[in-house]
Amino acid sequence: MSIPLVLFVALPLGAAFVLPLIGDRRRMAASWLANLTTGALLILALLSLGQREVYLMGRWTLPLGINLVLDGLSGLMLVTTAVVAAAAMLFSIRYMDRYTARAKFLSLFLLMVTGINGVILSGDLFNLFVFLEIASIASCALVGFGCEHEELEASFKYMVLGSVGSLFILFAVALIYGMTGALNMTYVARAIRETDMNAGLAFALSLFIAGFGLKAALVPFHAWLPDAHPSAPAPISAMLSGVLIKALGVYGLARLIFNVFGVSVPLGWVLIALGVLSMVIGVFLAVGQWDFKRLLAYHSISQMGYVVLGLGIGALIAARQGDAVWASLAILGGLFHLVNHAVFKSLLFLTSGSVEMATGTRQLKRMGGLVQRLPFTGAAAGVASASIAGVPPFNGFWSKLILVMAAVQARLFALAAVTVLVSFVTLLSFLKVQRYVFLGALPEDLRNAQESKSSMLVAMGFLAVLCLAMSLLVLLPALRETVLQPAVDVLLAGVDNSITLVRY
Amino acid sequence: MLYALCFLLFMIGLYCALVKKNMVKIVLGLVIMEYAANLFLIMVGYRLGGAAPILSRPPAGQPVAALHSVDPLPQALVLTAIVISLGSLALMVSICIRTYERYGTFDIGQIRRLKG
Numbered sequence: 001m002s003i004p005l006v007l008f009v010a011l012p013l014g015a016a017f018v019l020p021l022i023g024d025r026r027r028m029a030a031s032w033l034a035n036l037t038t039g040a041l042l043i044l045a046l047l048s049l050g051q052r053e054v055y056l057m058g059r060w061t062l063p064l065g066i067n068l069v070l071d072g073l074s075g076l077m078l079v080t081t082a083v084v085a086a087a088a089m090l091f092s093i094r095y096m097d098r099y100t101a102r103a104k105f106l107s108l109f110l111l112m113v114t115g116i117n118g119v120i121l122s123g124d125l126f127n128l129f130v131f132l133e134i135a136s137i138a139s140c141a142l143v144g145f146g147c148e149h150e151e152l153e154a155s156f157k158y159m160v161l162g163s164v165g166s167l168f169i170l171f172a173v174a175l176i177y178g179m180t181g182a183l184n185m186t187y188v189a190r191a192i193r194e195t196d197m198n199a200g201l202a203f204a205l206s207l208f209i210a211g212f213g214l215k216a217a218l219v220p221f222h223a224w225l226p227d228a229h230p231s232a233p234a235p236i237s238a239m240l241s242g243v244l245i246k247a248l249g250v251y252g253l254a255r256l257i258f259n260v261f262g263v264s265v266p267l268g269w270v271l272i273a274l275g276v277l278s279m280v281i282g283v284f285l286a287v288g289q290w291d292f293k294r295l296l297a298y299h300s301i302s303q304m305g306y307v308v309l310g311l312g313i314g315a316l317i318a319a320r321q322g323d324a325v326w327a328s329l330a331i332l333g334g335l336f337h338l339v340n341h342a343v344f345k346s347l348l349f350l351t352s353g354s355v356e357m358a359t360g361t362r363q364l365k366r367m368g369g370l371v372q373r374l375p376f377t378g379a380a381a382g383v384a385s386a387s388i389a390g391v392p393p394f395n396g397f398w399s400k401l402i403l404v405m406a407a408v409q410a411r412l413f414a415l416a417a418v419t420v421l422v423s424f425v426t427l428l429s430f431l432k433v434q435r436y437v438f439l440g441a442l443p444e445d446l447r448n449a450q451e452s453k454s455s456m457l458v459a460m461g462f463l464a465v466l467c468l469a470m471s472l473l474v475l476l477p478a479l480r481e482t483v484l485q486p487a488v489d490v491l492l493a494g495v496d497n498s499i500t501l502v503r504y
Numbered sequence: 505m506l507y508a509l510c511f512l513l514f515m516i517g518l519y520c521a522l523v524k525k526n527m528v529k530i531v532l533g534l535v536i537m538e539y540a541a542n543l544f545l546i547m548v549g550y551r552l553g554g555a556a557p558i559l560s561r562p563p564a565g566q567p568v569a570a571l572h573s574v575d576p577l578p579q580a581l582v583l584t585a586i587v588i589s590l591g592s593l594a595l596m597v598s599i600c601i602r603t604y605e606r607y608g609t610f611d612i613g614q615i616r617r618l619k620g
Contacts, residue, residue, distance in 0.1 A: 163537075
């Protein structure tokens with residue numbers, strides 16, 4: 001069955017326009033509409049898994065028109081986005097009771113989903129920029145949604161650095177158009193293959209790396225993330241850390257490097273360097289944090305390093321014409337960790353929201369013993385902490401194991417050691433969270449802390465079950481072949497992937 | 505040469521956005537960067553002595569429009585980019601206003617509650 005790809009953009013966009021019309025008085029109607037939209041997107045995304053399709057906007061044929069492309073990688077990203085969006089939306093029904101302007105919040109949320117889906121599906125460089133800006137502007141407004149001191153400050157910082165990133169990307173798109181005379185990724189890839197790399201293209205590529213690096217908060221470009229992600233309301237933090245930095249940053253980077261420019265040995269090393277820096281610096285900054293959400297935000301930087309490291313090792317092996325099996329394994333590890341991180345980090349942010357709602361604070365030192373008052377939240381946080389730290393039966397363990405295996409096979413033993421070390425520090429850091437938040441003595445003023453509402457528990461439970469169930473994605477060959485392997489094949493096919501798409 | 509000047513304008517904007525301490529000046533720096541990017545896009549499609557890219561029947565003896573007109577695509581892109589930048593500029597300015605209401609200053613040296 002073929003799905004009209006435009007629905008992934010049109011559905012949330014349409015709902016985002018209808019929501020402000022419903023107004024703030026009919027809150028439940030607005031919440032229902034928003035949840036129906038994210039639910040429908042989840043079903044559509046699951047149906048589209050493993051398909052390959054091209055949608056021509058307005059039926060204009062390719063060199064003239066704009067197209068949306070669904071392949072293995074876009075499919076995987078769409079499902080990830082839809083899962084996290086559905087859970088965060090369900091969570092926000094009751095969580096957002098504390099804020100006013102419900103309809104505007106939901107509308108901005110759906111606009112952000114529109115932008116993310118658009119970036120994932122776009123087959124055209126300029127169109128990618130447009131969707132990227134939609135997602136950035138919506139997310140920026142959401143970071144400052146509370147309009148308090150810290151939120152406005154974080155929002156401004158995010159907006160300035162985000163705009164700098166977007167403008168780098170716009171400038172690079174202009175350069176690419178000047179050099180190749182095309183904007184469609186397929187045609188750009190073909191033109192680059194014919195002319196080979198030259199100074200202009202290399203400059204455009206470095207602008208793209210800086211721009212998408214800013215969006216993904218990789219280490220030299222990470223300054224905004226630890227401010228922006230904690231300041232947003234908890235469901236939005238979950239979306240930002242869970243999906244936005246991946247779809248706008250890492251996905252864009254991977255798509256351009258693998259499918260448009262083509263991999264080379266120096267590019268592989270650049271990715272590896274960015275990945276290792278993010279892993280190590282992110283995790284060491286996280287250890288010293290006492291603000292719950294800020295600690296989680298620093299771990300996002302560190303975990304994104306794992307993803308980029310996996311992609312970098314894959315690019316390096318592929319560029320050296322090494323064994324395709326190991327390149328495939330490295331990329332598989334990176335992408336699997338991306339999906340895993342989306343699930344467990346959004347779960348962690350949701351539990352942090354639940355804790356903040358019950359206690360009114362985010363300071364670790366002022367909490368303790370909350371597992372007595374919030375048993376479900378405590379259990380969900382335990383599952384997510386075990387996942388992120390790489391404790392065996394959970395999904396995070398398998399992706400880290402694959403990454404270490406790939407690093408050893410590429411004869412990068414130091415990298416394998418660093419991967420294990422960072423994982424160990426992550427474990428220590430999350431033991432600290434468990435120790436200070438959920439275990440220990442319950443402080444006097446938290447004796448009356450209330451467990452979250454049932455819809456919030458359903459959202460957290462859904463993600464917690466996924467944390468365990470997603471291990472099956474690599475353990476069962478049938479699931480691996482339908483979900484992860486198509487995405488890996490897209491990246492491994494390199495420049496040829498986009499060129500074959502013209503036939504459709 | 506013109507391309508280099510355009511890139512210089514871009515770098516001036518970047519310098520202003522990253523170094524200045526006043527929020528309004530930072531926003532202005534971003535606007536300069538956007539202008540530089542838009543200007544660059546227009547220049548990419550420009551052709552010396554070219555005609556306006558309007559599709560019409562050429563007068564007798566003239567070549568068809570596509571051969572001597574400027575490239576219309578970058579102009580369409582710039583229009584889109586301007587609309588987008590309007591949206592982000594409006595949001596940035598409103599954040600500045602709300603921040604001024606809270607802190608009573610535009611100096612980012614004094615607006616720093618977030619640390620670590």
